[in-house]
Amino acid sequence: MTAAASSETEATDEAEEQESAVETARRQLERAAAHLDVDAGVIDRLKHPDKVHQVSIPLKRDDGSLEVFTGYRAQHDSVRGPFKGGLRYHPEVSAEECVGLSMWMTWKCAVMDIPFGGGKGGVVVNPKELSETEKERLTRRFAEELREFVGPMKDIPAPDMGTDPQTMAWFMDAYSMQEGETHPGVVTGKPPVIGGSYGREEAPGRSVAIIARQAIEYYDWDLSETTVAVQGFGSVGAPAARLLDQWGATVVAVSDVNGAIYDPDGLDTDDVQDHDERPGMVSGYDAPQKLENAELLELDVDVLIPAAIGNVLTVDNANDVQARMIVEGANGPTTTAADAIFEERGVHVLPDILANAGGVTVSYFEWLQDINRRQWSLDRVHEELESEMLKAWDAVRREVDDRDVTWRDAAYVVALERVSEAHEIRGVWP
Ligand SMILES: NC(=O)C1=CN([C@@H]2O[C@H](COP(=O)(O)OP(=O)(O)OC[C@H]3O[C@@H](n4cnc5c(N)ncnc54)[C@H](OP(=O)(O)O)[C@@H]3O)[C@@H](O)[C@H]2O)C=CC1
Numbered sequence: 001m002t003a004a005a006s007s008e009t010e011a012t013d014e015a016e017e018q019e020s021a022v023e024t025a026r027r028q029l030e031r032a033a034a035h036l037d038v039d040a041g042v043i044d045r046l047k048h049p050d051k052v053h054q055v056s057i058p059l060k061r062d063d064g065s066l067e068v069f070t071g072y073r074a075q076h077d078s079v080r081g082p083f084k085g086g087l088r089y090h091p092e093v094s095a096e097e098c099v100g101l102s103m104w105m106t107w108k109c110a111v112m113d114i115p116f117g118g119g120k121g122g123v124v125v126n127p128k129e130l131s132e133t134e135k136e137r138l139t140r141r142f143a144e145e146l147r148e149f150v151g152p153m154k155d156i157p158a159p160d161m162g163t164d165p166q167t168m169a170w171f172m173d174a175y176s177m178q179e180g181e182t183h184p185g186v187v188t189g190k191p192p193v194i195g196g197s198y199g200r201e202e203a204p205g206r207s208v209a210i211i212a213r214q215a216i217e218y219y220d221w222d223l224s225e226t227t228v229a230v231q232g233f234g235s236v237g238a239p240a241a242r243l244l245d246q247w248g249a250t251v252v253a254v255s256d257v258n259g260a261i262y263d264p265d266g267l268d269t270d271d272v273q274d275h276d277e278r279p280g281m282v283s284g285y286d287a288p289q290k291l292e293n294a295e296l297l298e299l300d301v302d303v304l305i306p307a308a309i310g311n312v313l314t315v316d317n318a319n320d321v322q323a324r325m326i327v328e329g330a331n332g333p334t335t336t337a338a339d340a341i342f343e344e345r346g347v348h349v350l351p352d353i354l355a356n357a358g359g360v361t362v363s364y365f366e367w368l369q370d371i372n373r374r375q376w377s378l379d380r381v382h383e384e385l386e387s388e389m390l391k392a393w394d395a396v397r398r399e400v401d402d403r404d405v406t407w408r409d410a411a412y413v414v415a416l417e418r419v420s421e422a423h424e425i426r427g428v429w430p
């Protein structure tokens with residue numbers, strides 16, 4: 001373990017339980033900054049969001065009562081292009097979490113070299129407790145409240161946990177009605193019939209599978225002898241598991257919020273219903289063994305893919321994780337102290353800002369299709385995504401080889417070089 005990693009473990013152990021997304025994101029930025037000669041003022045600016053909008057969303061429930069929900073949109077940085085990032089509907093959404101997630105979007109877009117900055121938002125709500133019509137009214141009112149802050153050239157939301165293509169369709173319709181004309185490019189992740197891109201839904205999972213495949217090849221492992229466990233079987237986890245299964249790996253465990261299913265001989269991942277097909281159904285699947293989510297994280301597998309919520313790999317379980325490689329499908333699943341433990345133990349962590357970046361990359365393709373009013377075929381989306389992922393993989397791998405740093409530090413170095421150079425060239429006004 002490097003001296004930096006060692007003192008980081010000690011410094012963060014105590015604060016570990018409370019580490020928020022923004023704290024993790026700031027520590028990661030500091031580590032990357034130590035490898036580069038970047039103006040301290042620019043780093044300081046990048047530790048803070050540009051703006052955070054908070055809105056109240058009154059919702060008339062189906063029973064006639066009125067309930068007020070809180071929504072946020074954090075806008076971290078737009079030096080390379082409009083703010084970009086998902087909207088999350090989850091009871092634990094907070095301003096701080098949105099800021100941390102918006103910082104990760106800045107780095108993710110920069111690693112992929114796509115012309116967007118970082119944004120993220122959400123509503124503090126459990127979407128499973130809303131009817132479909134309540135979800136629609138909530139989304140339309142949220143869009144109304146955010147109208148002046150978003151737009152195809154300003155800030156472009158997309159799906160995240162608890163939201164889906166239908167949510168984006170309502171958001172786009174509400175925004176367009178207020179603007180008096182149709183603006184497909186105000187959101188991405190829409191259904192293809194209204195300007196969405198084919199392949200966007202499975203894109204973050206596809207990129208997780210591509211990065212896992214590349215890393216397995218880099219370490220000279222054999223994909224057909226690789227075992228995989230995936231936490232979360234939604235937009236990210238399910239396509240990642242299914243593709244790796246299709247490409248020859250053995251997916252032995254997957255989970256949803258209620259628990260995990262485990263078959264040491266390999267699951268038929270196409271047969272297990274995902275979150276979009278029926279939320280919460282994974283744990284009801286007829287599998288040889290049922291496990292707790294925490295047990296899945298510690299299974300004796302080659303590759304672990306956390307693809308649900310943040311902060312699941314912490315100082316409490318990092319030493320018990322048996323996987324030799326972690327490919328982050330979720331945003332921020334690994335705390336700073338856990339990261340240091342993995343570095344010390346030689347566990348390779350392929351970071352979220354690279355691994356799950358297929359989502360925002362196909363969002364960029366969607367935005368281009370909306371501007372040009374011309375739809376790409378699914379084959380073209382797959383080909384272009386593969387090519388963009390391989391370009392980003394090569395850029396990050398070069399930093400790993402040249403600087404002998406972790407995959408996370410390498411991805412940050414690539415991203416921070418691009419973002420800081422843009423800041424320095426654009427300058428500060430006045
Ligand atoms: N959607 C996107 O475009 C992208 C998402 N991400 C990130 O990926 C992660 C997952 O998002 P996404 O796939 O969209 O979300 P979904 O809502 O589609 O799926 C989430 C999955 O995780 C499960 N889950 C929820 N809470 C827990 C928990 N506490 N413990 C274990 N499993 C849980 C859900 O179970 P159940 O079905 O029972 O609810 C579901 O299977 C998030 O961190 C998100 O930010 C990253 C890049 C892009």
Ligand SMILES: O=C(O)CCC(=O)C(=O)O
Binds near residue numbers: 084108159188331357
């Ligand atoms: O597609 C997008 O714009 C962003 C998706 C997202 O929220 C993420 O990558 O975390």
